[in-house]
Amino acid sequence: MADEALFLLLHNEMVSGVYKSAEQGEVENGRCITKLENMGFRVGQGLIERFTKDTARFKDELDIMKFICKDFWTTVFKKQIDNLRTNHQGIYVLQDNKFRLLIQLSAGKQYLEHASKYLAFTCGLIRGGLSNLGIKSIVTAEVSSMPACKFQVMIQKL
Amino acid sequence: MSRPAHKRPEYHKINKDLFVLTYGALVAQLCKDYEKDEDVNKYLDKMGYSIGTRLVEDFLARSCVRRCHSYSEIIDIIAQVAFKMYLGTTPSVTCHNSSRNEFSLILHKNPLAEFIEELPAGRSALCYCNLLCGIIRGALEMVHLAADVTFLQDRLKGDNVTEIGITFLKKVDDKKYRRKK
Numbered sequence: 001m002a003d004e005a006l007f008l009l010l011h012n013e014m015v016s017g018v019y020k021s022a023e024q025g026e027v028e029n030g031r032c033i034t035k036l037e038n039m040g041f042r043v044g045q046g047l048i049e050r051f052t053k054d055t056a057r058f059k060d061e062l063d064i065m066k067f068i069c070k071d072f073w074t075t076v077f078k079k080q081i082d083n084l085r086t087n088h089q090g091i092y093v094l095q096d097n098k099f100r101l102l103i104q105l106s107a108g109k110q111y112l113e114h115a116s117k118y119l120a121f122t123c124g125l126i127r128g129g130l131s132n133l134g135i136k137s138i139v140t141a142e143v144s145s146m147p148a149c150k151f152q153v154m155i156q157k158l
Numbered sequence: 159m160s161r162p163a164h165k166r167p168e169y170h171k172i173n174k175d176l177f178v179l180t181y182g183a184l185v186a187q188l189c190k191d192y193e194k195d196e197d198v199n200k201y202l203d204k205m206g207y208s209i210g211t212r213l214v215e216d217f218l219a220r221s222c223v224r225r226c227h228s229y230s231e232i233i234d235i236i237a238q239v240a241f242k243m244y245l246g247t248t249p250s251v252t253c254h255n256s257s258r259n260e261f262s263l264i265l266h267k268n269p270l271a272e273f274i275e276e277l278p279a280g281r282s283a284l285c286y287c288n289l290l291c292g293i294i295r296g297a298l299e300m301v302h303l304a305a306d307v308t309f310l311q312d313r314l315k316g317d318n319v320t321e322i323g324i325t326f327l328k329k330v331d332d333k334k335y336r337r338k339k
Contacts, residue, residue: 007176008207010177040183042179046179
């Protein structure tokens with residue numbers, strides 16, 4: 001348990017550090033999100049390599065998404081995704097009702113405007129993990145009331 | 159047919175990998191953002207300081223460490239309790255001078271640089287693990303100990319070991335200590 005404190009603190013510093021050095025505005029805000037997401041992407045790639053080196057091949061796309069929701073999420077965020085939905089056309093919605101990186105912020109709508117900063121890294125984490133499992137995707141996140149969070153994964157046909 | 163059951167991953171190992179990989183991604187990003195190694199080092203130290211001021215609260219809450227009565231006792235706790243708790247490694251400790259305010263932590267294994275073979279080209283002055291210096295300095299400052307923390311040796315720069323030098327800058331205030339007792 002102690003070692004995860006380091007990651008949580010580092011993540012918080014990365015978020016505040018990236019935004020501190022930026023100016024106001026839509027373009028700059030997008031650049032910050034991209035920077036955090038790209039870091040998460042690289043970490044997601046590395047993690048999934050270590051994680052899956054001993055596992056059998058996944059049989060299909062849904063199997064991969066289930067792996068992300070159960071094993072990957074449990075290891076990184078200490079709990080499973082609470083709900084996985086799909087339209088069977090390449091869009092998946094992963095809902096975490098107590099997202100670990102938001103729990104310490106608030107339990108409601110206080111600080112809601114800052115929530116998206118703390119999701120960009122994890123979007124990259126998911127996209128990077130999927131990338132190394134052979135899936136190209138776009139991952140976005142939304143929060144309507146903390147600490148619940150939805151990650152939408154849009155799988156792109158190669 | 160569902161996927162064959164596989165061995166459960168070692169949570170601790172993956173946890174540490176998450177931190178180490180995240181740190182690597184951060185350093186890579188900083189090397190893109192800044193041209194000078196000196197600026198990257200400064201940023202890592204500043205970020206580490208900020209983390210250290212918060213981490214020490216976590217540490218004191220988890221461990222049952224009481225007030226320390228000497229610099230060498232403090233260094234022992236950093237090496238044997240704090241490093242073990244957060245990084246899973248125990249550095250060895252040496253003392254440099256007779257007034258006993260200069261110490262070194264010698265990391266035979268450096269978990270932060272576990273996946274690093276060598277520094278990238280053109281980055282010879284980069285202190286890859288400078289975050290650690292900031293963390294230690296920030297944590298010590300929150301318990302009223304001003305200290306200089308720097309890397310004296312770095313395996314990534316060709317040295318045999320990684321050595322963190324810690325110099326305490328002022329005496330523990332005996333009067334204040336007695337009053338709070």
